[in-house]
Amino acid sequence: xxxxxxxxxxxxxxxxxxxxxxxxxxxxxxxxxxxxxxxxxxxxxxxxxxxxxxxxxxxxxxxxxxxxxxxxxxxxxxxxxxxxxxxxxxxxxxxxxxxxxxxxxxxxxxxxxxxxxxxxxxxxxxxxxxxxxxxxxxxxxxxxxxxxxxxxxxxxxxxxxxxxxxxxxxxxxxxxxxxxxxxxxxxxxxxxxxxxxxxxxxxxxxxxxxxxxxxxxxxxxxxxxxxxxxxxxxxxxxxxxxxxxxxxxxxxxxxxxxxxxxxxxxxxxxxxxxxxxxxxxxxxxxxxxxxxxxxxxxxxxxxxxxxxxxxxxxxxxxxxxxxxxxxxxxxxxxxxxxxxxxxxxxxxxxxxxxxxxxxxxxxxxxxxxxxxxxxxxxxxxxxxxxxxxxxxxxxxxxxxxxxxxxxxxxxxxxxxxxxxxxxxxxxxxxxxxxxxxxxxxxxxxxxxxxxxxxxxxxxxxxxxxxxxxxxxxxxxxxxxxxxxxxxxxxxxxxxxxxxxxxxxxxxxxxxxxxxxxxxxxxxxxxxxxxxxxxxxxxxxxxxxxxxxxxxxxxxxxxxxxxxxxxxxxxxxxxxxxxxxxxxxxxxxxxxxxxxxxx
Amino acid sequence: xxxxxxxxxxxxxxxxxxxxxxxxxxxxxxxxxxxxxxxxxxxxxxxxxxxxxxxxxxxxxxxxxxxxxxxxxxxxxxxxxxxxxxxxxxxxxxxxxxxxxxxxxxxxxxxxxxxxxxxxxxxxxxxxxxxxxxxxxxxxxxxxxxxxxxxxxxxxxxxxxxxxxxxxxxxxx
Ligand SMILES: Cc1cc2nc3c(=O)[nH]c(=O)nc-3n(C[C@H](O)[C@H](O)[C@H](O)COP(=O)(O)O)c2cc1C
Ligand code: FES
Numbered sequence: 001x002x003x004x005x006x007x008x009x010x011x012x013x014x015x016x017x018x019x020x021x022x023x024x025x026x027x028x029x030x031x032x033x034x035x036x037x038x039x040x041x042x043x044x045x046x047x048x049x050x051x052x053x054x055x056x057x058x059x060x061x062x063x064x065x066x067x068x069x070x071x072x073x074x075x076x077x078x079x080x081x082x083x084x085x086x087x088x089x090x091x092x093x094x095x096x097x098x099x100x101x102x103x104x105x106x107x108x109x110x111x112x113x114x115x116x117x118x119x120x121x122x123x124x125x126x127x128x129x130x131x132x133x134x135x136x137x138x139x140x141x142x143x144x145x146x147x148x149x150x151x152x153x154x155x156x157x158x159x160x161x162x163x164x165x166x167x168x169x170x171x172x173x174x175x176x177x178x179x180x181x182x183x184x185x186x187x188x189x190x191x192x193x194x195x196x197x198x199x200x201x202x203x204x205x206x207x208x209x210x211x212x213x214x215x216x217x218x219x220x221x222x223x224x225x226x227x228x229x230x231x232x233x234x235x236x237x238x239x240x241x242x243x244x245x246x247x248x249x250x251x252x253x254x255x256x257x258x259x260x261x262x263x264x265x266x267x268x269x270x271x272x273x274x275x276x277x278x279x280x281x282x283x284x285x286x287x288x289x290x291x292x293x294x295x296x297x298x299x300x301x302x303x304x305x306x307x308x309x310x311x312x313x314x315x316x317x318x319x320x321x322x323x324x325x326x327x328x329x330x331x332x333x334x335x336x337x338x339x340x341x342x343x344x345x346x347x348x349x350x351x352x353x354x355x356x357x358x359x360x361x362x363x364x365x366x367x368x369x370x371x372x373x374x375x376x377x378x379x380x381x382x383x384x385x386x387x388x389x390x391x392x393x394x395x396x397x398x399x400x401x402x403x404x405x406x407x408x409x410x411x412x413x414x415x416x417x418x419x420x421x422x423x424x425x426x427x428x429x430x431x432x433x434x435x436x437x438x439x440x441x442x443x444x445x446x447x448x449x450x451x452x453x454x455x456x457x458x459x460x461x462x463x464x465x466x467x468x469x470x471x472x473x474x475x476x477x478x479x480x481x482x483x484x485x486x487x488x489x490x491x492x493x494x495x496x497x498x499x500x501x502x503x504x505x506x507x508x509x510x511x512x513x514x515x516x517x518x519x520x521x522x523x524x525x526x527x528x529x530x531x532x533x534x535x536x537x538x539x540x541x542x543x544x545x546x547x548x549x550x551x552x553x554x555x556x557x558x559x560x561x562x563x564x565x566x567x568x569x570x571x572x573x574x575x576x577x578x579x580x581x582x583x584x585x586x587x588x589x590x591x592x593x594x595x596x597x598x
Numbered sequence: 599x600x601x602x603x604x605x606x607x608x609x610x611x612x613x614x615x616x617x618x619x620x621x622x623x624x625x626x627x628x629x630x631x632x633x634x635x636x637x638x639x640x641x642x643x644x645x646x647x648x649x650x651x652x653x654x655x656x657x658x659x660x661x662x663x664x665x666x667x668x669x670x671x672x673x674x675x676x677x678x679x680x681x682x683x684x685x686x687x688x689x690x691x692x693x694x695x696x697x698x699x700x701x702x703x704x705x706x707x708x709x710x711x712x713x714x715x716x717x718x719x720x721x722x723x724x725x726x727x728x729x730x731x732x733x734x735x736x737x738x739x740x741x742x743x744x745x746x747x748x749x750x751x752x753x754x755x756x757x758x759x760x761x762x763x764x765x766x767x768x769x770x771x
Contacts, residue, residue: 010731013731014718193715194678195677195678197717233716270616274658289616352677358720423677427681577686581693583738
């Protein structure tokens with residue numbers, strides 16, 4: 001019997017996994033000895049859709065499986081028992097990677113959080129239990145005292161994966177120390193950093209691991225009810241969580257008197273409603289309560305007064321997903337990975353101009369270069385590595401020159417970026433850093449809840465300056481004004497959003513002053529990105545002379561004869577971009593002025 | 599399972615705190631947006647002033663006070679998509695549809711939104727049309743998709759109209 005698994009998470013499905021699954025389903029006769037099922041994301045988003053054929057302890061993973069390829073795999077491998085080496089991206093025998101085109105991508109990883117992602121059917125609690133699922137819950141409830149659980153967490157040295165890196169064991173011990181009518185265990189699944197998607201992947205690929213982490217936490221701190229606050233943009237994650245909670249209740253892992261211990265705990269899902277600031281924990285609590293998601297002043301800290309004013313412990317999805325592994329294997333075993341001050345592993349989302357975009361879980365302390373080039377395969381289209389953005393709207397850009405920096409809670413902040421949730425957006429020589437600074441500020445400006453004056457108005461003033469600079473209307477003193485405003489906003493904001501909002505701007509000023517100068521003094525965009533500062537050019541190879549661009553040009557700067565390549569008069573052009581968006585052949589592009597002059 | 603039925607939720611409401619947002623979500627699910635009367639019902643049942651409900655609605659970007667078009671386009675403007683030039687796609691969509699972000703076309707076929715990351719960063723730039731995600735877009739590809747959907751929507755509307763005309767027409771012979 002062969003087991004056929006199709007990767008069905010959001011990334012797989014948007015690459016067409018549904019069609020692949022449907023084709024396989026239609027090919028498989030009703031009385032087939034082979035079994036077709038779904039699985040989560042194994043992290044190789046760049047080769048989706050993925051199909052795995054599992055036979056005993058041999059796992060063969062095929063990449064880029066469209067329906068036609070699925071048919072071929074069905075005939076040759078599933079029915080005929082013949083592998084198709086050209087399509088194999090990864091092969092595992094007895095849990096050891098043995099070959100395939102993408103061997104390096106997975107072989108360099110250490111998977112604790114992602115231990116089940118891409119391996120089990122996330123909608124089946126049986127699959128999860130077969131992989132040792134809920135053993136940690138049993139152990140924590142039947143064999144351990146709550147204080148022992150907390151001690152084990154402290155030993156592991158696990159630090160919160162939501163961004164700030166606060167020691168989890170310590171946080172739990174605080175929450176254990178307060179009493180209230182109720183005590184809440186909250187899971188932050190708001191994943192607001194645009195460019196990070198590991199929480200989604202864990203929720204879609206291994207939802208029970210998160211539930212287990214929350215149950216164990218509740219046992220340790222005396223929690224009475226759990227909330228998972230999940231962003232509405234993740235409908236599949238919410239669906240799979242609902243199924244998992246239902247199944248866990250049926251098996252008696254959730255609900256009253258869990259496993260006859262007298263300990264009762266249940267979990268409900270709260271769907272976010274689209275506000276980045278709700279990822280901040282006090283704003284998140286306000287949102288659970290049905291209020292506008294505005295941050296509150298601390299103290300009192302959540303351990304004392306969180307949701308509905310009751311003692312509360314809040315952790316990130318990835319933090320909870322680590323817990324069952326730690327309880328099963330011991331805190332010391334966890335410490336064996338990573339560095340002294342940042343133990344364990346971390347999942348990174350590789351995106352942007354990287355050759356192999358996806359998820360990679362590695363021990364803390366690996367260098368940026370090892371992650372981006374060793375695992376991620378370097379830069380897309382062989383271009384030049386310019387920078388990597390970490391920490392999203394709260395973080396910063398780390399320039400290529402610092403690629404030897406170890407990625408952990410100690411070293412990343414030294415560069416001006418932060419660990420954040422682990423999103424790594426890679427930039428090449430065509431990315432304008434001034435524009436990136438503007439981009440992040442647009443985001444935080446929009447998402448500021450409006451409570452603090454500096455965050456609300458200060459970010460707007462910074463944004464106005466940056467917009468002027470990218471339009472080529474920068475003035476002497478702009479950079480100084482940005483720096484000063486940034487400092488003030490950091491000082492005078494209540495929550496992390498405002499306190500970190502200037503970071504993307506300040507870190508780009510620190511490393512890319514030359515680009516700021518080019519925009520302000522020379523009115524040019526070296527990366528060839530900012531529309532007002534570049535030339536628009538028609539690629540004669542692609543242009544088929546339809547004249548759509550010329551008709552749409554408001555200043556009649558485009559001319560030519562029908563059915564022959566058109567040309568843009570760069571002197572007359574006002575860089576409005578209408579020609580690019582009206583071209584049906586993607587024949588028009590932007591280029592740095594210097595290049596065009598050559 | 600979380601019930602999304604709005605009237606059932608309202609009827610079942612027992613004063614549990616924190617129900618305002620789920621109630622608004624089910625109202626939106628039910629009506630496609632949050633109409634005035636839904637705010638009034640919720641206010642009566644939860645004993646929350648309408649002004650406060652309005653405050654919550656306007657705080658969260660998910661809630662809408664206007665009906666939406668038949669197809670909802672969500673263009674990703676997250677970091678990875680921005681790096682992959684999603685700004686150009688936004689210009690393209692605004693130009694093709696003749697609306698700004700948040701707007702609905704005159705014929706009611708499309709509503710355009712921008713979102714920050716739908717978690718498919720490796721396929722950037724990405725947009726969602728209703729529940730379908732489309733990746734690796736260019737301005738030309740984007741226009742093609744939009745035009746195709748407009749044709750399909752208008753065609754199926756005409757067909758629905760024709761069927762209902764045929765049904766309501768008196769059986770002549
Ligand atoms: C503006 C802002 C947004 C945040 N967004 C998230 C988020 O999306 N997910 C998350 O887990 N933590 C987020 N955090 C961090 C949380 O406030 C909190 O520190 C974290 O959930 C604690 O969990 P941990 O100890 O497991 O890391 C955010 C913080 C700020 C200031
Ligand atoms: S940034 Fe667009 S899908 Fe993530």
